[in-house]
Amino acid sequence: MGSKECHKCLIIACGAIAAEIVKLQRQQFLFNEAITLKCLPADYHNTPQKIAPAIEKILMEQRDKYDVVLVGYGDCGTGGRLDAVLEKYDATRLPGAHCYEFFAGAQLFEDMIEEELGSFFVTDYLVRFFDRLVIEGLGLDRYPHLCEIYFANYKRVVYLAQEENPVLVKKAQAAAHVLGLQFHYRKVGYGDLGNTFKSLPLKASGVANVSG
Amino acid sequence: MSDDEEEIILRDLNDEELVAQMQDDLYDGLRDEVFEGVEILLERKWDPNAILSDALVEGMRIVGIDFRDGILFVPEVLQCASAMKGGMGLLRPLLAASEHAASTGKYVIGTVKGDIHDIGKNLVGMMLEGAGFEVIDLGINNPVENYLEAIDKHKPDILGMSALLTTTMPYMGVVIEELDKRGILKELPVMVGGAPLNQEFADAINAHTYGRDAAMSAELAKTIIGRNR
Numbered sequence: 001m002g003s004k005e006c007h008k009c010l011i012i013a014c015g016a017i018a019a020e021i022v023k024l025q026r027q028q029f030l031f032n033e034a035i036t037l038k039c040l041p042a043d044y045h046n047t048p049q050k051i052a053p054a055i056e057k058i059l060m061e062q063r064d065k066y067d068v069v070l071v072g073y074g075d076c077g078t079g080g081r082l083d084a085v086l087e088k089y090d091a092t093r094l095p096g097a098h099c100y101e102f103f104a105g106a107q108l109f110e111d112m113i114e115e116e117l118g119s120f121f122v123t124d125y126l127v128r129f130f131d132r133l134v135i136e137g138l139g140l141d142r143y144p145h146l147c148e149i150y151f152a153n154y155k156r157v158v159y160l161a162q163e164e165n166p167v168l169v170k171k172a173q174a175a176a177h178v179l180g181l182q183f184h185y186r187k188v189g190y191g192d193l194g195n196t197f198k199s200l201p202l203k204a205s206g207v208a209n210v211s212g
Numbered sequence: 213m214s215d216d217e218e219e220i221i222l223r224d225l226n227d228e229e230l231v232a233q234m235q236d237d238l239y240d241g242l243r244d245e246v247f248e249g250v251e252i253l254l255e256r257k258w259d260p261n262a263i264l265s266d267a268l269v270e271g272m273r274i275v276g277i278d279f280r281d282g283i284l285f286v287p288e289v290l291q292c293a294s295a296m297k298g299g300m301g302l303l304r305p306l307l308a309a310s311e312h313a314a315s316t317g318k319y320v321i322g323t324v325k326g327d328i329h330d331i332g333k334n335l336v337g338m339m340l341e342g343a344g345f346e347v348i349d350l351g352i353n354n355p356v357e358n359y360l361e362a363i364d365k366h367k368p369d370i371l372g373m374s375a376l377l378t379t380t381m382p383y384m385g386v387v388i389e390e391l392d393k394r395g396i397l398k399e400l401p402v403m404v405g406g407a408p409l410n411q412e413f414a415d416a417i418n419a420h421t422y423g424r425d426a427a428m429s430a431e432l433a434k435t436i437i438g439r440n441r
């Protein structure tokens with residue numbers, strides 16, 4: 001890889017954190033040209049067996065073109081299959097089991113689970129697309145009565161907010177209401193996603209280089 | 213009126229057609245229709261065990277295959293499960309009273325500590341019941357003590373554990389180790405399952421059997437019992 005001034009970096013991320021990655025990239029004034037962002041559909045969440053093969057396909061075709069590859073996923077229910085692929089292609093992923101854990105940070109996540117195991121977590125993204133990912137994703141639009149089967153073991157919705165946004169808080173509250181659960185709000189920011197980003201071996205550009 | 217119309221159609225079918233129709237209705241998650249099919253077969257003096265295995269379990273086996281192949285999704289599977297449950301509700305008291313009441317074996321099943329996913333576990337429980345097992349369901353979030361207590365109390369032939377989170381999978385290993393320490397493991401086959409698991413993981417934690425899906429798990433459980441008797 002040598003000592004290039006600016007490493008070429010490929011980020012392969014779950015669609016559910018794409019907006020957050022773009023935001024962090026801008027905040028940290030990173031060369032847009034140095035980073036290529038590829039997203040996979042967020043609804044792979046419900047079919048995690050698709051995640052590792054989809055990432056492997058991209059890596060197989062493109063690994064050579066980049067110095068660094070960051071995979072914007074946790075284990076996400078791949079049961080170690082994703083890690084096996086990443087090891088093969090010398091790529092790293094975000095720490096933790098899933099996005100709720102890397103946004104909250106491992107300790108805080110564990111504390112909240114300890115406090116109430118029956119917690120259903122939502123992020124900014126999940127609140128924004130609650131209807132598509134949760135209501136339609138779980139088939140509650142077609143079969144509303146399934147709500148009880150899915151959420152019988154749950155007590156509360158925990159909103160792990162990235163940004164402070166009263167509109168989203170209202171929406172999250174409404175979502176909790178629809179599921180018949182209590183509501184708990186916690187601003188956690190970007191957690192380990194932000195930290196991982198800071199540690200990428202990329203050179204920051206001037207403010208002027210940030211394009212809209 | 214449509215209910216009446218369908219009633220007439222179901223009753224018009226001969227046994228073979230009716231069983232095939234019931235499997236279709238189960239696939240489509242039509243609880244009322246499946247229930248009615250069971251009623252009709254009972255009126256035709258079918259053995260409750262045959263109704264269970266030929267119409268319901270076989271129907272659910274097909275559902276399981278299409279779920280595995282990505283043709284059906286979780287909500288549809290839940291609809292099918294609900295239809296099967298309806299039919300089973302009608303058969304359960306009859307099965308208990310029939311001469312074949314002797315169960316295939318006792319099966320204790322539960323989701324491990326820290327995990328509250330239970331859809332897969334419930335499906336496995338249902339298929340085990342369909343295969344004639346007496347199923348003792350410990351529910352969710354079970355620490356090792358719960359398993360030990362249930363083993364002590366119910367003396368099961370098989371113990372089953374479910375986990376859906378990467379973070380809770382390793383706890384199955386903890387339970388198995390504890391069973392081994394207490395000398396229980398050599399007597400009691402432990403089956404494990406859950407979407408993120410695979411055979412390698414099951415081998416690594418020293419589980420007896422890995423169950424990929426509900427129908428297969430019920431078959432494997434029967435095989436284990438057969439071997440141990």
Ligand code: B12
Pocket residue numbers: 044045046047048074075076077078097098100113117118119120121122138149150151152153276286289321326327328329330331332333335336371372373374375376377378379403404405406407408422423424425426427429
């Ligand atoms: C439905 C679902 C839910 C439902 C659960 C409803 C319920 N009552 O169980 C809801 C929406 C509530 C939910 C919540 C959460 N979930 Co969830 N959930 C799923 C999903 C989409 C499907 C699981 C399922 O029910 N499948 C259907 C059944 C039929 O299949 P199955 O469970 O695999 O079971 C079959 C086999 O595995 C086997 N089997 C299962 N158990 C056993 C046991 C034995 C003994 C045997 C022999 C066989 C066997 O037979 C079964 C029948 O065929 C999975 C993704 C996936 N596709 O796996 C995520 C998933 C498991 N969830 C996940 C997560 C992260 C969560 C949450 C943290 C999300 C959140 N927003 O808060 C919470 C949990 C919070 C907490 N406090 O723990 C992740 C786990 C990631 C990881 N790293 O481990 C997954 C993988 C999604 C993802 N890609 O990120 N979830």
